[in-house]
Amino acid sequence: MKPVQLQPTSLKSTLFDLATYLRQRQELVEAALDTSMxxxxxEKLYEAMRYSLLAGGxxxxxxxxxxxxxxxxxTLEMAMPTACALEMIHTMSLIHDDLPAMDNDDYRRGKLxxxxxxxxxxxxxxxxxxxxxxxxxxxxxxxxxxxxxxxxVVAQVGRAIGAAGLVGGQVADLEAEGKTDTSVEALHFIHTxxxxxxxxxxxxxxxxxxxxxEIQLEHLSRYAQNIGLAFQIMxxxxxxxxxxxxxxxxxxxxxxxxxxxxxxxWGLEESRYQAKQLITAAKDELxxxxxxxxxxxxxxxFIVNRRS
Amino acid sequence: MKPVQLQPTSLKSTLFDLATYLRQRQELVEAALDTSMxxxxxEKLYEAMRYSLLAGGxxxxxxxxxxxxxxxxxTLEMAMPTACALEMIHTMSLIHDDLPAMDNDDYRRGKLxxxxxxxxxxxxxxxxxxxxxxxxxxxxxxxxxxxxxxxxVVAQVGRAIGAAGLVGGQVADLEAEGKTDTSVEALHFIHTxxxxxxxxxxxxxxxxxxxxxEIQLEHLSRYAQNIGLAFQIMxxxxxxxxxxxxxxxxxxxxxxxxxxxxxxxWGLEESRYQAKQLITAAKDELxxxxxxxxxxxxxxxFIVNRRS
Numbered sequence: 323m324k325p326v327q328l329q330p331t332s333l334k335s336t337l338f339d340l341a342t343y344l345r346q347r348q349e350l351v352e353a354a355l356d357t358s359m360x361x362x363x364x365e366k367l368y369e370a371m372r373y374s375l376l377a378g379g380x381x382x383x384x385x386x387x388x389x390x391x392x393x394x395x396x397t398l399e400m401a402m403p404t405a406c407a408l409e410m411i412h413t414m415s416l417i418h419d420d421l422p423a424m425d426n427d428d429y430r431r432g433k434l435x436x437x438x439x440x441x442x443x444x445x446x447x448x449x450x451x452x453x454x455x456x457x458x459x460x461x462x463x464x465x466x467x468x469x470x471x472x473x474x475v476v477a478q479v480g481r482a483i484g485a486a487g488l489v490g491g492q493v494a495d496l497e498a499e500g501k502t503d504t505s506v507e508a509l510h511f512i513h514t515x516x517x518x519x520x521x522x523x524x525x526x527x528x529x530x531x532x533x534x535x536e537i538q539l540e541h542l543s544r545y546a547q548n549i550g551l552a553f554q555i556m557x558x559x560x561x562x563x564x565x566x567x568x569x570x571x572x573x574x575x576x577x578x579x580x581x582x583x584x585x586x587x588w589g590l591e592e593s594r595y596q597a598k599q600l601i602t603a604a605k606d607e608l609x610x611x612x613x614x615x616x617x618x619x620x621x622x623x624f625i626v627n628r629r630s
Numbered sequence: 631m632k633p634v635q636l637q638p639t640s641l642k643s644t645l646f647d648l649a650t651y652l653r654q655r656q657e658l659v660e661a662a663l664d665t666s667m668x669x670x671x672x673e674k675l676y677e678a679m680r681y682s683l684l685a686g687g688x689x690x691x692x693x694x695x696x697x698x699x700x701x702x703x704x705t706l707e708m709a710m711p712t713a714c715a716l717e718m719i720h721t722m723s724l725i726h727d728d729l730p731a732m733d734n735d736d737y738r739r740g741k742l743x744x745x746x747x748x749x750x751x752x753x754x755x756x757x758x759x760x761x762x763x764x765x766x767x768x769x770x771x772x773x774x775x776x777x778x779x780x781x782x783v784v785a786q787v788g789r790a791i792g793a794a795g796l797v798g799g800q801v802a803d804l805e806a807e808g809k810t811d812t813s814v815e816a817l818h819f820i821h822t823x824x825x826x827x828x829x830x831x832x833x834x835x836x837x838x839x840x841x842x843x844e845i846q847l848e849h850l851s852r853y854a855q856n857i858g859l860a861f862q863i864m865x866x867x868x869x870x871x872x873x874x875x876x877x878x879x880x881x882x883x884x885x886x887x888x889x890x891x892x893x894x895x896w897g898l899e900e901s902r903y904q905a906k907q908l909i910t911a912a913k914d915e916l917x918x919x920x921x922x923x924x925x926x927x928x929x930x931x932f933i934v935n936r937r938s
Contacts, residue, residue, distance in 0.1 A: 363819075367793050367801040418758060423731070423750040442731040443804055446754070450726060451797040453758065457765045458788025461781050469777035473769050476784050480766025485675050489759040493675040496751055511671075 340620040344385065350398065351384045351405060352376070358406050358459060370440040370448035371455075374413045377431045378570075380628075382621075383408040383520060387528035389617040390542060396467075396532025403463035404475055404531060407456035408524050411483055414452040415520075417445055419492070425575075432570035453483075467531050475527040482523035491515025504582035510551070517557070518550030525618075541607045545618065548604035553625050555597040558583035559590060560630065568630045601626045648928040652693065658706065659692045659713060660684070666714050666767060678748040678756035679763075682721045685739045688936075690929075691716040691828060695836035697925040698850060704775075704840025711771035712783055712839060715764035716832050719791055722760040723828075725753055727800070733883075740878035761791075775839050783835040790831035799823025812890035818859070825865070826858030833926075849915045853926065856912035861933050863905040866891035867898060868938065876938045909934045 355375055361368040384405030391401035420427040420435040422442060427435050437445035457476060464472050481487055495512045498504045525546035529539055560568075561576045562585055576583045584593040604622045608615035663683055669676040692713030699709035728735040728743040730750060735743050745753035765784060772780050789795055803820045806812045833854035837847055868876075869884045870893055884891045892901040912930045916923035 362793070362798075364798060364801045364805060366805070367798060371793065418754060421754065423754060444801065446726060446729065446731060447797050447801055449758075450761065450791075451793040453761055454788050454792035454795075454797065456788075458785050458792060461785035461788060469781045473777045473780055473784075476781075477766050477769035480762050480764075480769060483758075484762035484766060485670070485679065485759040487762075489755050489762065490672060490675060493672045493752065493755055497672060497674070 338616040338620050340617075340624060343617055343620070344624070347385045347388060348381050350402075351381045351388075351409065354402050354406050355409060358410075358463075359455075366440065366444060367448060367451060370436055370444045371452055373433075373439060374417050374430075374436045374448070375410060375452065377413075377433050379409075379412075379431050381409060382625075383412055383524040386521065386524040386546070386618075386621065389621060390525045390528030391532045392528075393542075393611055393614055393618060394529045394532035394534040394538060396528070399465065400467050400531050401528050403465075404460050404479075404527050405524075407459045407479065408520065408527070410452045410456040410459065411479070412520060414449040414456075415483070415488055415492075417449040417452070421445060427572060429572060430570065464531070471531055471533055475530050478527055478530065479523050482519040487515055487519030487523075491517070491519070498582055500580060501582070502580070504587075506587055509582055509584065509587065513551060513554040514547065517554045518547060521550040521553065522546040538610075541610060545604045545607040545622070548600045548607070549622050549625050552597040552600035552604070552622075555584045555593050555600070556626060556628065558585050559593055559597070560628075562590065564630060570630065597626050646924040646928050648925075648932060651925055651928070652688075652932070655693045655696060656689050658710075659689045659696075659717065662710050662714050663717060666718075666771075667763075674748065674752060675756060675759060678744055678752045679760055681741075681747060682725050682738075682744045682756070683718060683760065685721075685741050687717075687720075687739050689717060690933075691720050691832040694829065694832040694854070694926075694929065697929060698833045698836030699840045700836075701919055701922055701926060702837045702840035702842040702846055704836070707773065708775050708839050709836050711773075712768050712787075712835050713832075715767045715787065716828065716835070718760045718764040718767065719787070720828060722757040722764075723791070723796055723800075725757040725760070729753060735880060737880060738878065772839070779839055779841055783838050786835055786838065787831050790827040795823055795827030795831075796825075799825070799827070806890055808888060809890070810888070812895075814895055817890055817892065817895065821859060821862040822855065825862045826855060829858040829861065830854040846918075849918060853912045853915040853930070856908045856915070857930050857933050860905040860908035860912070860930075863892045863901050863908070864934060864936065866893050867901055867905070868936075870898065872938060878938065905934050 359368065359372050359375055361372065387405040387408055388398050388401045392398065416430055417436045419425055420430055421437055428438055429435060436448060440448065457480070460472065460476055460479070483489065491512050494508070495516055498508060498512060522543060525542050526539060529542050534542070558576065561574060561583070584596070588596065601622050605619050608618055667676065667680050667683055669680065695713040695716055696706050696709045700706065724738055725744045727733055728738055729745055736746055737743060744756060748756065765788070768780065768784055768787070791797065799820050799822070802816070803824055806816060806820060830851060833850050834847060837850050842850070866884065869882060869891070892904070896904065909930045913927050916926055
């Protein structure tokens, strides 16, 4: 795993060792993901699921879920099955995104894409199975949380990744491809759905599991919406400024397919400024939590300062 | 919708008007499915989802779920969101099954397949979105059932369609293609997973929603396993004996791709006999329910006597 590059932008964040926090959480999530996915018959299917699920990555969604759960007074154990499910879902969306019929990508997280290794049929089915498993995992593995708090998590996650969320954003993205007149509003729709909805569900589901109040959920939702958009702006910036090796996938793809991005609409400087503004707004939403919010505050900084 | 062809094989079943029962239930399910799926932005995605979801079909899984819920003392209303979710899931599995990378089919339920109308990308994503929506729908729409009874339904359905169920069966099926030495055991594995698991989940989930006892669940599970296998044997028989028009899809496909089927291993006569034996065994499991079980008893007969 690459070392976390940390450039804290606020004094508060310097008091918190995000690098250690992230490494520890990543290790716990890796172990839980590893345990969640045995290899049974038919082995090729499980191997394909494990191949992409355990291919590294920042594990940002699980970590947001856990941090949010702990912030509201819950425990890591309460959040872990949902945290793993969020990564299963994210992994599945990458597998299907990379398919020949979709973005036709050869590399992801520095490794060959799933269909390059296992073939297109298995890649489609491994994605499908990961998605089903995510819901099974939340419903069957969550311990120490009343069923009335787990059920809205299932609903929230389901909504975040379907037509009203991730998949809807992907379709809007496909439809915008090759168009030269994409507006900022259209780009916002794409990204608040394609990336934002699952990030928001990650934060909100952790809080729901810990029985957060309505007001806490509202603030955490807005925090997540802001970091979600900042995350996507940074993705667009990194696609231009980072190398293939840094990203672990093909850089410069957006330019090649003439895709509308924030830098293409705003320029690099303004895009960086907007991302930073969103991070400031995100952090403002956490004021009611005091110092308890240090992990989420630092994660917000991390998103705008990351190099991959 | 084609009229239901009814050939009751037992005296008991003749006392029950299955044709009317099925028609009434089908109409209710159609209406609920129609309401469940609005058309929002991006329209093409929702249209693709609706196209396949509302393309007719027997609606066997929703009807089994409702019948099982009512048998144990629950209501149609308690079961309907799960019933709809089961049909969303079944529809999704057909969309992905028909993809160019999979079976590459042009027709399904007498209409062009999803990717033939909407293109491969949208077909993949419409399937993904249907699957997510199914879980959202169960978790957000089920009324009058305690959360502790809804959560195991989510787990049961998730398990039934992932690597341990439907998708696992599909992969085993792909791996058996072109092989001339497939055993009856291997064929059983394929079908108990590819078709059987979701049929079983349909019956069992309905009963769980109605707070069935462990003993009731065990009998209903075995009923469902038996009708599931009989259903698949009949599918194999119909692939040989029925026309394209009767099936609404390409007949004779198994022979063409040299796929192992029950008739290819057992012959037609023995396959018919085995299917009937399984139906008898299925019906025996329902003895403890008395006459309340007439719908499920008749549905068992229907499966072995259907013409499409």
